[in-house]
Amino acid sequence: MKVLTVDPGDPFLPTLAARLADGTLWPDGLPDDPLALADATVYLPTRRAARALATAILEAAPTRATVLPRIEALGDPEEEPEGRPGVMSSLEARVVLARLVTAWAGAIQTGDPTIRPLVSTSGPDTVRLAGDLLALLDQVETQEADWRDLPGLVQRTDLAEHWKITTDFLTIATEAWPAHLDAARKITEAAARRADAEAAERRIAEARGPIIVAGSTGSIPATRRLIAAIARSPWGVVVLPGFDRAASPADWGALAEAHDAPGHVQYGMKQLVDALGLAPDAVGRLAPAGPSATPPTRTAALSAALRPAPATGAWRDDRHTIDLADAFGGLTLVEAADEREEAAAIALAMRQSVALGETVALITPHRALARRVTHHLRIWDIRVDDSGGEPLAVTPAGVLARLIAATASGGSAAEWLALLKHDGARFEAERGATAAVERLLRGPRIAPGRMLDAMASLGEAAAALAGAIRTVYAPLLTLGAGRATVGAFAEATRTVFEAVADPTLGSRDAVVAMLAEVAVRHELTIPAADWPATFEALLDGIVVRARPLDDAVRILGPLEARLQSFDHAVLGGLNEGTWPASPDPGPWMSRGMMGAFGIDLPERRIGLSAHDFFTAAHQPRVTLTRARKAAGEPTVASRWWQRLAAFAGEAADLARARGAELTAWAAMLEQRPATPGAPRPFPKPPVAVRPTSFSVTEIARLVRDPYAIYARHVLGLDPLDPLDQEPGAGDRGELFHEVLARFIGNGDHRQPDAEARFSAIVDAALRELAFAPEAQALWGARLRYLAPFVIAAERERADRADRSLVEVKARTDLAGGPTLRGRIDRIDLGAAGAEIIDYKTGSPPTGKQVQTFLEPQLPLEAVLLRAGAVEGAPADLPLTGLAYVAIGAGRNPVRWSGVAGDDAAALADEARGRLIALHTLYQSEEQGYLSRARPMRESDVGDYDHLARTAEWQNE
Secondary structure, eight states, X not given: OOEXXXXXXXXXXXXXXXXXXXXXXXXXXXXXXXXXXXXXXXXXXXXXXXXXXXXXXXXXXXXXXXXXXXEEETTBOSSOOTTOOEEOOHHHHHHHHHHHHHHHHHHXXXXXXXXXXXXXXXXXXXXXXXXXXXXXXXXXXXXXXXXXXXXXXXXXXXXXXXXXXXXXXXXXXXXXXXXHHHXXXXXXXXXXXXXHHHXXXXXXXXOSSOEEEESOOOOSHHHHHXXXXXXXXXXXXXXXXXXXXXXXXXXXXXXXXXXXXXXXXXXXXXXXXXXXXXXXXGOEEOOOSSOOSSOHHHHHHHHHHTOOGGGGGGHHHHHHHSOHHHHTTTEEEEEEEEXXXXXXXXXXXXXXXXXXXXXXXXXXXXXXXXXXXXXXXXXXXOOEEETTOEEGGGSHHHHHHHHHHHHHTOOOHHHHHHHHHOTTBOOOOOTTHHHHHHHHHBSBOOOTTOHHHHHHTTOHHHHHHHHHHHHHTHHHHTTTTSEEEHHHHHHHHHHHHHHHBOTTOTTHHHHHHHHHHHHTOOSOEEEGGGHHHHHHHHHTTOEEOOOOOSSSEEEEOTTTTTTOXXXXXXXXXXXXXXXXXXXXXXXXXXHHHHHHHTOOOTHHHHHHHHHHXXXXXXXXXXXXXXXXXXXXXXXXXXXXXXXXXHHHGGGGHXXXXXHHHHHHHHHHHHOOOOOOOOOXXXXXXXXXXXXXXXXXXXXXXXXXXXXXXXXXXXXXXXXXXXXXXXXXXXXXXXXXXXXXXXXXXTTGXXXXXXXXXXXXXXXXXXXXXXXOHHHXXXXXXXXXXXXXXXXXXXXXXXXXXXXXXXXXXXXXXXXXXXXXXXXXXXXXXXXXXXXXXXXXXXXXXXXXXXXXXXXXXXXXXXXXXXXXXXXXXXXXXXXXXXXXXXXXXXXXXXXXXXXXSXXXXXXXXXXXXXXXXXXXXXXXXXXXXXXXXXXXXXXXXXXXXXXXXXXXXXXX
């Protein structure tokens, strides 16, 4: 039995290639035959490792040309073996299992609508649960547990009764699932891996050359049996990755007794060696062709730091026997403030390696960090080979397909706008159509299903665009709002996508292939409203990978990085929950159930991650990075980082200093030259372009924030409404005004059934808010509460007004002043004269603010009345008062407050004079429009404050 290991500090694949070529791995040395290597077979953990070994063999060949051995990835052969059934894809499996989950979720419902369902029956939720169930089925089949042990598991593990519901379903699922596989004549990926391993085991007897299994930890039973069979063969060689040959019997004993043993670096290695029936000291070394670039002290320091918890008492002796300065000489520790700084520091470290001509790789399971680093590197025109690829859902084609599914089911304004502006979408539209639609979308939300009709009402260009969309969307629209299979929705989406997507759109073919695969699956039926989210759930886990690049820096996941060698490796994202990932048993079994059932606990994955970290940290130069905060929240350093820091103590100071230098450089890259803040704007446009017509409500703005008047009237800029604007205070005010105007204007307040009439007016007005049911319910209740208070207040005033004018528009040209216009909420006309009334759903202005011209709306409305600008109200009618009506809440929700009684006329005349003087002031070229001249509160935010760059100067 020939079992060897490549020490952690030695380059694994170059060592394997060199010893395969020089005959070390042959029983009797390399035959004198140039084709001898073709008889050898090498099994490696991944395809990437297989490609890298082929490259290493070619580089080691004297002529750079040679016959290669057969190199296969364990459980992932290049060619599907003959006679083996086809493998069921993850997509098909998730749809089939989602049907089972849906049926189960419906069966366990209580039927009481007031009780939250135990399991959601929505399409996306069942697909995600099906994905978790598929992972559990794969794990059970991979580890060869027996589903017959499932009944009674809850009682055996003394768990809560609700787990029995889950196990009952799993019992049903594990009967139905094999039946479906048999009917489809397919097998699972786990069964395929086991079948491939068994086929490889059978081929051992036919071997004519070395059979080498290298780099595997044997964590899968089928793979472990294959390794054992190879080890027993006279042609067989087992090459372990990073087995600790220096560990003493006491160290192995401590590992066996440690409670945290499954999370240890050597746990999997020790299990495999025990399964082979070997003592640890029987594992020999496969030496490299030349000296290792990684000092052996690095291995000693890492092994000591990562000892099992009970054995850390040996650290004091370890520190004396290990040259820590030498061990940490090639190590850099980067502790960044946040993930942004971490990515910048990593990119700088990799750029340095590129400049030095080194091979460099970022190794991390943190995909967001990988994307950030890729962005930095591409700024410097550094090519990146990212093994993680890109999720199909976020590719341009994936985004377009998701937008199509969403908009066909209604869609939000943001989704419609993103669709129309997507670079890969082709719609026949005239110039200006998209701009018109955007103006439509920026405002109140459009009712679901009414978007195309609303677009068609905007004019000829937008109508043509709406017609084009309606035509191309026909396959999805014909499905309507009912229920259909995911296959029907996928086929319709594929048809629409192919018609809309530009042929050159990135990942277009991958999206079409995914939809085509789902299109033949009709097991799961969902409502149309669930299809967009279900489609996204089905896209989860589908990744698009580019062809490997030879002349690029690498970004690898821990699995892809196994057995790879680089001059410099950056290990990023070293925080708990990221690397290692948090152990998660999933929703279908608890940890106790998993242990009793005979499958590995989630902590076992931590041991595999620890081995990946341990071997990756043996590159000649290593940079370890972490962020102290992620998404604004403090993080916890990875257990391996903490162990290294605690073990090394002051010996790691130089490594930290090198890391601090990187973060300092990263911060310098973010620095920008200091620029003075913008001055407070005081524009002085030509008099000819200055406004000469104002509404009564704009005068207060001219007094308080003249720059806002300049921006709106001189620059012609209107505030941009948000997409799908939710009803706010302004909409509430308009609704209340409308209801009161109808109620008072029709004279309903004078009728015996006034409250019923008020309620009818409220109902009619609320129909306009069908797109906002929350506002309908809340504001409707508030208005009905107000009804008796409004009626009582009106009856008290019945003898003061014969009739009322409501929502009166008025306009007049003031001699020597501007044109003044406005819409007056209410004018009560009686024998004594006219009273002007304004409704406020917020806090009304105080009498002092009105009298000092800070809030001159009511006096200016009086100016319009006295100028004869109000139809139905004579100009010489005495002015008896100005009043605000505050519509609020509480015990007295309708409050009348007069701001001028007998002196209302004098106040109006004074307001007229002040307005003319103000207008004259702004007709001078020397007078500018100052930003925020007299704000009511410093915290107030105006529509044009960002244009005035207020934040840059207001606190100076």
